[in-house]
């Protein structure tokens with residue numbers, strides 16, 4: 001019995017020693033870390049666990065080493081800085097620095113990035129819209145300097161191979177392709193493929209595109225470098241090429257043809273065809289056989305109407321059953337007509353130059369029309385042609401002088417697509 005009590009005594013003593021050691025660790029362990037392991041202090045996640053000691057003359061900064069704040073309505077730079085642990089003396093110094101009005105000019109949706117040093121100095125304050133371009137305040141030699149700044153991003157190449165299920169958009173999203181890249185893809189192939197009517201499940205595509213990163217964070221999507229679209233048995237390719245001749249970036253097929261056409265597919269976006277080209281149609285207003293020499297696009301009044309190609313306005317005004325009509329002459333051979341408009345682009349008059357895709361007027365129902373729609377005609381050599389089936393002239397192909405350079409590049413890109421395609425499915 002005596003021995004047992006003795007044992008318990010030793011046991012309690014042991015427990016006391018353990019507790020004392022733990023207590024010492026809790027109280028002095030922090031200082032140990034601070035003095036001898038600066039690299040641990042530099043770790044932001046560890047830093048969060050440190051409790052402030054009143055005796056310390058310098059406070060240890062609590063929180064992340066860098067912050068990124070999205071500007072909200074009614075935010076001011078000063079408000080953002082002071083609510084994000086920037087001491088007022090630094091804010092005062094900033095205000096007095098030349099160029100501070102540039103830095104303070106923040107808008108809803110901008111980002112304010114603050115990078116603190118170890119001793120809590122806001123060393124860099126960067127105001128940016130897109131994460132790359134902006135205004136930077138830098139603290140050096142006890143003072144700030146403010147200037148426009150552009151970061152150099154890292155460009156990462158990405159590859160995706162997608163087989164379309166029900167919708168191109170959903171299938172692409174599932175593969176992690178972002179909206180803007182999908183839009184680019186549709187834009188590049190939109191001249192050859194009608195993405196509303198032509199796409200079937202089982203169609204597929206491969207794309208090689210760029211993404212921009214800065215310090216490991218994705219900033220934005222870049223361009224599509226090369227793409228291949230398989231629609232049924234047809235294969236369409238597009239290779240990006242920077243032309244020294246035109247000074248622009250364009251996409252060409254592997255044969256050097258411009259993916260763009262001289263004419264847009266439709267003069268109205270987001271519409272549907274309500275009446276096709278038909279030489280024996282019964283006119284809905286006149287109620288007798290009257291050739292329908294164009295295509296009707298149903299769209300609400302006020303929908304912008306765009307010129308399908310660049311050219312010169314050869315008629316603008318009222319013309320019988322056409323109502324408000326614009327005719328654009330594109331070359332000796334080609335012209336287009338846009339009828340039943342509610343109004344014209346006020347800039348335009350006879351002889352005005354228009355660009356491809358430029359808004360020339362707005363959908364209406366002037367003249368002989370039962371409802372708001374655009375009547376669109378395509379004329380070749382002064383004769384009506386079916387705009388939906390006419391073989392459209394191409395935009396300029398690759399220039400003679402750059403042909404060799406382009407084909408060398410195109411072969412490289414196609415080989416790269418093939419190589420990544422094989423790798424992609426070998427890994428799946």
Ligand SMILES: [Zn+2]
Pocket residue numbers: 275292294295296374375376
């Ligand atoms: Zn019509």
